[in-house]
Amino acid sequence: MLQTLPRSKTLSGAAYLERGEGAETLVLIHGVGMRIEAWQPQIDRLANDFRVVAVDLPGHGFSDPLEGAPELPVYVEWFRRFLEDIKAGPVNVAGHSMGALIAGGIVATAPEQLRRVALLNGVHRRGSEARKAVEARAREIGSGNFDRVAPLTRWFSENEEGTEAYRLVRELLQAVDPVGYALAYKAFASGDAVYAHCWPKVECPALFLTGDGDLNSTGAMARDMAAAARRGRAVVIEGHRHMVNLTAPEEVNRALADWLASS
Template identity: 70%
Template sequence: MLQTLQRSRTPSGAAYLDQGEGDETVVLIHGVGMRIEAWGPQIERLAETCRVIAVDLPGHGGSTPLDGPPRLEQFVAWFGRVLEELSLGPVNVAGHSMGALIVTGIAATAQDKVRRVALLNGVHRRSEAARKAVMARADEIVSGAFDREAPLSRWFSVEERNSEAYVLVRDLLQAVDAAGYADAYRAFASGDSIYSDCWPRVTRPALFLTGSDDMNSTAEMAQGMARAAPHGKVVVIPGHRHMVNLTTPETVNAALADWLTWEVENDT
């Protein structure tokens, strides 16, 4: 049975979890179809030394949907409001998949709110073939006639299909609100190039992490963003796919803990 974590809500209706304390605060944003619980191993580990805030995307978990159909820019503006409502900033922000696109948008448009930035399994300038495929999936999801288990074959290897991570993600996909899922997926499908030129201007320490076998958030994408960012570093975890934070949590937790030690330069 899916275990639900206790949430609070901001005045505008964003659901969030707030755990731990420390000199650093980390805000976590999950991907399409997921919710706060998808960050379980990271929340547990990081809260040992940091304040950790995990947020449900609009229309996911306990968060109020956005007026639709929202584009990626509206999700980025929403996240900026969440940071303001929680009186956060500059703060460390880490996003997975769709969350990584939102983190990119914040780094591009409100760098003053950011201390460090981490993209887990982030997409960047899809190929034309990949763009057509993801837009086709978006159209299917928006139609309401979609297979909630279809992402699992892309996100997990055959060997992982009896794992706790697989079961958790399958259950989260089954539970997600169809309209919220459709809104977020449409923004995800069309948003990979909106802020893609920002990285040369992002002066904050930036981590780009993915699995070597992720078919959509590829190692090449992570490497390209890291090369463009003045203080970018890439971590590619061999043998893992899209849900790398759940399939090898110790490795991801170690990478995030290291990221939180990277020196932050003051703006001049």
Template identity: 70%
Template structure:
């Protein structure tokens, strides 16, 4: 049974949690179809010594739908508004999948509000074949044909299907609002092209983490982004796929803990 975390809401309707305290703030953005609870291991770990804020994407969990067209810059603007509404100054931002694209856009457009950025299972420069496949899925979802089981086949290996992570993600996919999912997936399908040339201008420490078994957010993508960013570093978790923060929580949390120690000024 899913244990729902207590949320607050911003004036514009974004649902979030705010736990822990510390000198720095860590903000977590989940991926399409998920919600705050998908960050459970990281919330538990980092709220011990940081202020941790995690947010439901628009139309996901308890957040209001996006009040604009489902395009990546509008999701980035939504996130920037959240940061302002919470009265936050420079923050550390970690995003997973769709959340990684939002984090990348935030790094590109709001550098003064960023200390460090981490992209978990982020996409970068999809091949034409991969782009065609993801856009076809977006069109199918928009048509109302939302297969809530299909992502599980891409996100988990066969030997992970009896684990707690699989069952949690399965439950979250069953509960997600179909229109909220469709809007976010449309932005996800086209959003990797929006900020892809921005990494050379991002001077904040940037970590790019993925699982070596993730066929859509590949290790090669993480390494290419790390090379493009002046202070980038790639981390590849062996033996895991797309939901690596849940299937390898200790390894991912260790990588994030190391990232949070990187100096923010040279």
């Protein structure tokens, strides 16, 4: 059974968890269909040294939905307001998948609010075939008639199907609000190039991490973004796919700790 972590809520309706009392703040943004609980291994480890804040995306978990048909910049603006609401000052931001697109958006539009930025399993300038596939999935989800757990075959290998990580992600996908999921997935499908140009101007340390088996957020994408960023570093973890923060938590936590130690 899904164990719900305790949350607070901002006046603007964003649900979040806060743990730890370090001098610096690390803010975690999950991907489409997930929620705060998908960051459990990172919260448990990094809260020993940092103030860790994890937030539910709009229409996910316990956060209020956005109005209309929001594109990626609306999610980025929502996240900017969230940072103001929690009064954290310059923060470290790590995003996974859709959260990585938001992290890229905030460093592009409000760099003064960030100390460091990390994109886990982030997409960057999809090819035409990948774009067609993700847009088709967005239309399917938007229709309301879709298989909630279809991503599992892409996100996990066959030998991971009996793991705790697999069971957790399956439960989260089954629990997600379909409207919030559809809105966020549409923004995710069209958002991979919106802020792709920003990296040569980014001054802060930037980590780009993925699994070598992630066919959508590829190692090549991570390396391209790292090469474009002034202080970029790519980490590609062998033998893992899209949910690498859950399937290889120790390796991911080490990479995040190294990134957080960079000056």
